[in-house]
Amino acid sequence: MSAEFHLLLVEDSSPDVLILRRALADVGFRHRLTVLSDGGSAMAYLDRLSVPSCSPDLIPDLVLLDLNLPGPSGSQILARLKSDPLLRAIPVVVMTTSSRDEDVWRSYQAGANTFIQKPGDFQRFRELAASFRRYWEETAIRPPRRPPVGDR
Numbered sequence: 001m002s003a004e005f006h007l008l009l010v011e012d013s014s015p016d017v018l019i020l021r022r023a024l025a026d027v028g029f030r031h032r033l034t035v036l037s038d039g040g041s042a043m044a045y046l047d048r049l050s051v052p053s054c055s056p057d058l059i060p061d062l063v064l065l066d067l068n069l070p071g072p073s074g075s076q077i078l079a080r081l082k083s084d085p086l087l088r089a090i091p092v093v094v095m096t097t098s099s100r101d102e103d104v105w106r107s108y109q110a111g112a113n114t115f116i117q118k119p120g121d122f123q124r125f126r127e128l129a130a131s132f133r134r135y136w137e138e139t140a141i142r143p144p145r146r147p148p149v150g151d152r
Contacts, residue, residue: 004030004031004032005029005030005031005032005061005062005136005137005142006031006032006034006057006059006060006061006062007024007031007032007033007034007060007061007062007063007064008034008036008045008060008062008063008064009033009034009035009036009063009064010035010036010037010039010042010063010064010065010066010069010074010077011035011036011037011064011066011095012037012038012066012068012069012070013066014037016066016118017035017037019122019125020064020125020129021033022122022125023122023125023126023128023129024129024132024133026126026129027126027129027130027133028133029129029132029133029136029137030137034060038069038070038071039069039070039071039072039073039074039076039077040070040071040072041071042069042072042077043071043072043076043077043080046077046080046081046084046087049086049087050084050086050087052086056145056146057145059087059090059145059146060090061090061091061136061142061145062090062091062092062093062132062136063081063090063091063092063093064093064095065077065078065092065093065094065095065096065112066094066095066096066118067094067096067098067103067107068096068097068098074094074096075106075107075110078092078094078107078110078111078112079110079111081111082110082111085147086146086147088111089143089144089147090143091113091114091143092111092112092113092114093112093113093114093115093116094107094112094114094115094116095116095117095118096115096116096117096118097117097118098117099117103115116128
């Protein structure tokens with residue numbers, strides 16, 4: 001990985017935040033984690049990112065997004081992300097308790113890159129963190145945090 005991996009977690013469950021932090025650390029995933037616990041905070045953060053002069057260091061490499069949030073929903077946040085030309089390339093993984101076909105369908109239709117049902121225990125969170133680490137450190141090429149000069 002060329003630069004520090006910035007993970008944005010939009011999650012209102014403190015226990016889920018703690019278990020994910022522990023799982024990521026346990027598998028050695030080198031990252032910087034920004035946690036936003038409600039839809040309003042997430043929308044305000046996206047507003048800051050959508051300004052062309054925003055520091056690229058604030059832009060996440062991956063968003064983990066819960067659908068069920070206080071304030072604007074995860075679906076609204078996803079729609080906001082994917083409608084912004086400066087932000088739409090950021091990969092979004094919807095990670096929620098739901099496995100309803102409607103939620104899966106709507107998330108992919110809105111531009112989610114992946115839909116995952118939240119793991120039910122630490123071992124499964126750890127396995128998920130390990131797969132994230134392998135994929136993002138060894139397989140995927142991350143999009144630039146800002147479009148190349150010719151594409152602005």
